[in-house]
Amino acid sequence: MSEPRRLVLIDGGPHATGAVATLLEAVATGAREAGGAVQVFRAYDMRIAPCIACGPDATPGYCVLHDDMDAVYEAMAGAHAIVVGSPVYFDTVTGPLKLLIDRCNCVTPLVTLGDGTLDLRPKWARTRRAAFVTACSDQHPYEFAERTVRGFLKWVGAKWEETVAWPHADEDTAGPPEELNARARALGRRLIVSDPHPAEVP
Ligand SMILES: Cc1cc2nc3c(=O)[nH]c(=O)nc-3n(C[C@H](O)[C@H](O)[C@H](O)COP(=O)(O)O)c2cc1C
Numbered sequence: 001m002s003e004p005r006r007l008v009l010i011d012g013g014p015h016a017t018g019a020v021a022t023l024l025e026a027v028a029t030g031a032r033e034a035g036g037a038v039q040v041f042r043a044y045d046m047r048i049a050p051c052i053a054c055g056p057d058a059t060p061g062y063c064v065l066h067d068d069m070d071a072v073y074e075a076m077a078g079a080h081a082i083v084v085g086s087p088v089y090f091d092t093v094t095g096p097l098k099l100l101i102d103r104c105n106c107v108t109p110l111v112t113l114g115d116g117t118l119d120l121r122p123k124w125a126r127t128r129r130a131a132f133v134t135a136c137s138d139q140h141p142y143e144f145a146e147r148t149v150r151g152f153l154k155w156v157g158a159k160w161e162e163t164v165a166w167p168h169a170d171e172d173t174a175g176p177p178e179e180l181n182a183r184a185r186a187l188g189r190r191l192i193v194s195d196p197h198p199a200e201v202p
Contacts, residue, residue: 012097030188124157
């Protein structure tokens, strides 16, 4: 029997019971219902050193630093789909998630070509399916955070397809409404049943 398709969930929220965690759990449920395997990384629980911008041609592997990111590279390399979740903090993703994102610069590194010029060379084909899950105040946009996540997803061989967002009043602590949880669950299911994107010929 073939291996199940793997969904990597990257949770950038601080609360295991927060709005983002609730929506990510719904994504995971949908993915499992569709026969997928789910691997979760919680950025707040991880030991991740900040990117030190080691420069072009740094290493034949991934990062020159070695910490909890080693497992993230391995998981994403074999992932069928990647879903990133984060509440909006000061118009972008949370700090711990940003550490994880920055450390993925090495997946599409700048390399010196034979003629001495520099160019970006992705290590992974852009075949993975991907999405963003977020929660924020209904008084502020989430599109800046979405832009960061979409840039990250592109860098790690994934194509963003949708954002499931819960913009809400500050006093609304009831959590995302049932229809949004249902949408997140349908997203998880769809990501797993959809075939990988075809690898683009460079
Ligand atoms: C440090 C901090 C910064 C925040 N900055 C923003 C912001 O810039 N824009 C926004 O819409 N909400 C902001 N919020 C509100 C959260 O995004 C919002 O409460 C979200 O629903 C929390 O998600 P959670 O329940 O998963 O933790 C901020 C909250 C905190 C704690």
